[in-house]
Amino acid sequence: MESLIKCLIDCLIGEKLKVLRVNAGYHAKRRLANLGIIPGVQIIKKKAAPFRGPIEVIVKGTSLVIGRGLAARIVVLSDNSK
Amino acid sequence: MQIHKSKNKQDKKKKKVKEFINIGLAGNANVGKSVIFNQLTGLSQTIGNWPGKTVEKMEGHLNSLGYRFNIVDLPGIYSLSTYSLEEIISREYLVSEEVDVIINVIDATNLERNLFFTFQLLELKVPMILAINQMDILRKRNLKLNFERLEEIFKLPVIPVVAVHGTGVYQLLEKAIELVVYHQPTSHYIQDGKKIHEQLSNNDKKVNNDLSIKERFHFPDLSSILKYGKEVETRIYELIKNIDIHLEYFSTFNYPSRFLAIKILENDEEIEKIFKANQKTIYIINLAENYRNELEELHGEDISTIISSEIYTNIHKIIEKVVIVKARGEKKLVWAEKLDHLTTHSFWGYIILILILAGIYFFTFLIGGFFGGLIEDFFEVLSNIIYSIYGEDDLWVKIFWEGGLGGFFGGLSGVLVYVIPFFLIIEFLQDSGYLPRAAYLMDRFMHSLGVHGKTIIPMILGFGCNVPACTGCRIMETEREKKISIALTSLIPCSAVMAVVLGLVGRYVGITWVLILFAINFIVIIITGKILNKILPGQCTELIMEVHQYRIPNYSVILKQTWIRTKEFIFKALPIIIITGFLLEIFFIFRLLDPINFILSPITVYWLGLPAITGIFLIYGILRKELTLVLLALLANSMGTTLLGLLTPLQMIIFSLVSMLYIPCFATIVLIAKETNWKYALQIAGLEIGMALLIGGIINWVFFFI
Numbered sequence: 001m002e003s004l005i006k007c008l009i010d011c012l013i014g015e016k017l018k019v020l021r022v023n024a025g026y027h028a029k030r031r032l033a034n035l036g037i038i039p040g041v042q043i044i045k046k047k048a049a050p051f052r053g054p055i056e057v058i059v060k061g062t063s064l065v066i067g068r069g070l071a072a073r074i075v076v077l078s079d080n081s082k
Numbered sequence: 083m084q085i086h087k088s089k090n091k092q093d094k095k096k097k098k099v100k101e102f103i104n105i106g107l108a109g110n111a112n113v114g115k116s117v118i119f120n121q122l123t124g125l126s127q128t129i130g131n132w133p134g135k136t137v138e139k140m141e142g143h144l145n146s147l148g149y150r151f152n153i154v155d156l157p158g159i160y161s162l163s164t165y166s167l168e169e170i171i172s173r174e175y176l177v178s179e180e181v182d183v184i185i186n187v188i189d190a191t192n193l194e195r196n197l198f199f200t201f202q203l204l205e206l207k208v209p210m211i212l213a214i215n216q217m218d219i220l221r222k223r224n225l226k227l228n229f230e231r232l233e234e235i236f237k238l239p240v241i242p243v244v245a246v247h248g249t250g251v252y253q254l255l256e257k258a259i260e261l262v263v264y265h266q267p268t269s270h271y272i273q274d275g276k277k278i279h280e281q282l283s284n285n286d287k288k289v290n291n292d293l294s295i296k297e298r299f300h301f302p303d304l305s306s307i308l309k310y311g312k313e314v315e316t317r318i319y320e321l322i323k324n325i326d327i328h329l330e331y332f333s334t335f336n337y338p339s340r341f342l343a344i345k346i347l348e349n350d351e352e353i354e355k356i357f358k359a360n361q362k363t364i365y366i367i368n369l370a371e372n373y374r375n376e377l378e379e380l381h382g383e384d385i386s387t388i389i390s391s392e393i394y395t396n397i398h399k400i401i402e403k404v405v406i407v408k409a410r411g412e413k414k415l416v417w418a419e420k421l422d423h424l425t426t427h428s429f430w431g432y433i434i435l436i437l438i439l440a441g442i443y444f445f446t447f448l449i450g451g452f453f454g455g456l457i458e459d460f461f462e463v464l465s466n467i468i469y470s471i472y473g474e475d476d477l478w479v480k481i482f483w484e485g486g487l488g489g490f491f492g493g494l495s496g497v498l499v500y501v502i503p504f505f506l507i508i509e510f511l512q513d514s515g516y517l518p519r520a521a522y523l524m525d526r527f528m529h530s531l532g533v534h535g536k537t538i539i540p541m542i543l544g545f546g547c548n549v550p551a552c553t554g555c556r557i558m559e560t561e562r563e564k565k566i567s568i569a570l571t572s573l574i575p576c577s578a579v580m581a582v583v584l585g586l587v588g589r590y591v592g593i594t595w596v597l598i599l600f601a602i603n604f605i606v607i608i609i610t611g612k613i614l615n616k617i618l619p620g621q622c623t624e625l626i627m628e629v630h631q632y633r634i635p636n637y638s639v640i641l642k643q644t645w646i647r648t649k650e651f652i653f654k655a656l657p658i659i660i661i662t663g664f665l666l667e668i669f670f671i672f673r674l675l676d677p678i679n680f681i682l683s684p685i686t687v688y689w690l691g692l693p694a695i696t697g698i699f700l701i702y703g704i705l706r707k708e709l710t711l712v713l714l715a716l717l718a719n720s721m722g723t724t725l726l727g728l729l730t731p732l733q734m735i736i737f738s739l740v741s742m743l744y745i746p747c748f749a750t751i752v753l754i755a756k757e758t759n760w761k762y763a764l765q766i767a768g769l770e771i772g773m774a775l776l777i778g779g780i781i782n783w784v785f786f787f788i
Contacts, residue, residue, distance in 0.1 A: 028623070029384060029386055030386035034160055034161040035195065039391070047426065050428030050429075050431075050523075056522065063631075070626065
């Protein structure tokens with residue numbers, strides 16, 4: 001079972017991930033937390049927009065688009081065993 | 083300010099007796115709130131603004147079951163924090179005396195995230211009904227909900243709803259009556275199968291609306307589900323104790339003590355203001371800060387993460403109890419997934435975006451042009467009849483006819499016929515769920531202009547009319563982004579500008595120049611964005627946005643929304659257009675504005691190479707941009723020639739370009755000033771005038787030397 005800690009933008013499309021940390025400012029962090037991006041939660045990276053654009057993830061059954069700069073500050077655990 | 087307002091409200095409260103049951107519809111974005119709102123209120127809706135705010139307030143009413151209901155559709159939000167103005171307005175409104183009952187609309191297919199908001203609403207302790215919508219889709223996904231269990235857990239009415247079919251919608255009203263009459267959830271009050279409103283006499287049906295409904299309502303004890311972990315809960319308890327010492331002061335704000343305690347612990351800026359406004363309560367801020375630091379150290383997370391996590395944990399427990407999976411696996415909507423894939427594709431996505439923008443124009447112009455032509459023909463016929471009766475030289479007939487009625491018909495044929503199809507297509511795009519995809523695709527590009535992708539939404543709206551589009555900029559979260567978005571949106575060529583460009587350059591010069599003009603406009607937008615991004619302090623925030631699954635738009639919602647917006651336009655904009663037309667005609671006949679042409683002639687004649695008369699047209703164009711073309715055509719008419727006899731192709735290009743860029747129209751400027759301030763509105767106007775003159779002059783002189 002191989003696990004890897006990396007940031008959300010470095011993950012592959014379709015990868016199942018577990019959120020570890022959000023290293024963002026107060027407002028962005030609260031917003032993300034309200035929408036369900038909290039440590040421990042399972043997310044799936046659904047797609048990444050072209051030209052180094054934002055990232056779309058599935059969290060708690062809904063699609064959430066997160067700007068690239070912010071996505072870079074979301075640390076996730078990628079579980080390759082699944 | 084806010085605090086003073088609340089105090090005034092408090093004074094008035096006792097006198098106010100209304101005979102409505104006031105319902106606030108609250109919920110996340112895109113859960114079918116507006117469908118329910120439409121089902122209930124039909125065509126009685128009005129769009130207003132929240133007092134002193136620029137956020138739209140949708141209101142409607144109906145008579146049903148012997149009661150009168152006043153229903154307000156709140157903005158779709160995800161939380162009751164201070165992330166956006168909409169959140170702040172919503173929570174202030176929900177606790178005010180204006181709301182008796184909240185109907186919380188919940189998307190059954192997305193319970194977890196929707197219940198997060200429900201949990202926040204429950205802390206307000208306002209009588210509430212949970213409307214679980216989209217039950218049909220849930221069934222299609224082979225899932226079921228245990229409603230008895232849900233009612234047991236929430237101790238409030240929980241109603242299954244299929245809003246698009248109207249199922250369960252009126253039951254919401256019945257439940258609202260029960261809550262208001264019995265001051266508590268009453269399923270056990272139903273006797274002999276008789277519904278509650280059938281048991282009541284007419285005397286019971288008088289509702290006195292002050293805060294009394296809320297105050298007398300026995301809000302159920304929900305501590306079992308709302309309780310946080312022990313560390314958090316003990317600190318909240320301490321805070322509540324301290325708040326309750328000053329209950330007399332805090333009660334003027336209508337928030338329950340526990341809500342205040344949670345929010346002050348969460349470092350909520352607006353709630354902090356309440357504590358700061360009173361000398362005696364300032365110490366609680368420090369207390370909360372200490373608690374916050376302790377908790378953050380204890381958990382190694384920041385406070386919002388801790389609290390959100392605990393709420394989601396509580397929600398998870400509920401979900402496990404109430405969601406029943408009927409068969410294995412959830413079914414997904416295949417076409418919606420495919421469409422999503424296509425419209426966000428790295429190549430096709432952009433092609434579709436361009437096609438949609440072109441489609442907006444095409445649709446607007448095809449329909450608008452057709453009906454506009456009909457109305458103009460009708461006006462012509464009427465005109466001929468009038469002149470044949472009164473003669474062509476009667477001054478008053480001219481003022482009344484050309485000015486007043488001409489303005490009216492001009493408003494109909496020139497503006498309204500374009501506005502209606504535009505609203506239709508925008509509502510269609512909004513309802514289908516396309517717009518966030520455009521934001522997703524354009525996010526990266528918009529960042530180079532200092533804003534995130536959401537700005538593209540008001541900008542798309544701007545193609546129709548800048549005025550509502552600038553209001554749409556309120557979706558931006560920070561002041562800085564709102565300012566930049568407004569500036570960019572005000573530069574989008576609206577349908578009036580399109581009319582000028584197509585009617586002048588498109589018709590007499592050629593499509594190539596139309597495209598060149600648009601390219602120039604586009605470049606100006608980029609330059610403006612870059613400049614503002616440099617000048618305005620602060621940084622670009624990141625996009626955080628929910629993308630909903632595509633759905634087949636609800637035609638009834640689209641038609642009703644279009645009608646309401648059109649109605650709004652007829653009552654608010656059309657009178658201005660008519661009055662302006664009237665004044666214009668008077669100015670025209672008495673040659674009152676000729677001196678202006680003289681003053682402006684160094685710019686118009688020398689620098690831009692235009693005829694002197696265009697100076698005054700450009701001034702009128704500030705009121706409504708298509709006037710520049712309309713007046714030009716009128717002038718050509720009165721001189722017995724066509725536009726070709728009046729302007730050379732080069733002049734047409736320059737004139738169109740200047741009309742396009744030189745200033746936002748008057749209504750837009752006023753709106754920008756309202757959204758931001760007059761200084762900023764005038765700065766934008768100045769910047770745009772400068773750029774229009776610069777580019778127009780350059781084109782003129784380049785061609786002059788060639």
